[in-house]
Amino acid sequence: MVKKNKTDLLDRYKGNPIIELEDMPFRCNTVFNGSPVKRGDEYLLLLRVEGLQGYSFFALARSPDGFNFEVEPEPVMLPAKEGQWARWESHGIEDPRITEIEGKYYVLYTIVGDYGHFIALAETDDMREFRRLGIISGPGNKDGVLFPNKINGLYARLDRPIGNDVGSIWVSYSPDLINWGLSEVVLEPRPRYWDSFRIGASVPPLSTKFGWLEIYHGVKMTSSGPIYKTGAVLLDREDPAIVIGRSLIPLLSPRKDYERIGDVGNVVFACGAVVEENGDIKMYYGAADTAICVSTGKINDILSACLEEDK
């Protein structure tokens, strides 16, 4: 029997996972939560790798088509061992998210160190050499994504400070990418829904004709632990604290064995997407914190899901 399950809005690539442990050219524990850029005809994917010793760092994979990737033989960014960054990164660097602004690649990533989680910023021209620019959040903040354009003359980002034990998505602004403020709540967990426990930005905001499309992750807590799903929200172009519409249903939920079983089961967790000229999207995601997968869909279908009314 041909099985046709259109439960999820995005379609899984048949060759998933696209990068798993067996594809890694060096010894490591897991590879997940990759962030893509398309440069000319080439797709580059910055990967989060967890080493066997237990902390994370970044490696690079390349592909001619966005599906078949080759991982470079050496990691491209390791936690600093000495100097001013060392104590902040001693437990690893995690979840890179790349945004191109005026021809430069900026990476927001989570640093984990003596004082917990913070968001850090680095820039790179080639995804091989990274210049650390600063720690740009207070403690207990992660899931930082930069907007690709300034908004009202300021750089803008979404992030996820943990306040009062609740994880919501906030927006902040900066004149120089280093000093941030004017922070406001954008989106909170939604009681009763699949994103009732905690939410955070996932994909750097995508510019669409209706406003900013943010693909985020939402967590529901269950008696056997959290379930991480992916959803979407449409934000006002001039004031992203204004929500135009939020998808009632997830774009993707953990269903396949490779999403259900791994170091952290029941997780689909995106850190980036490529939008092609024809409006097709390739969303890259970590599956069960153990492998990298890709799913595809149409931007217009995601926008429709954001604008659908609750009946």
Ligand code: BMA
């Ligand atoms: C989040 C982040 C992700 C991870 C996810 C599921 O809080 O730490 O890196 O993929 O949890 O474990």
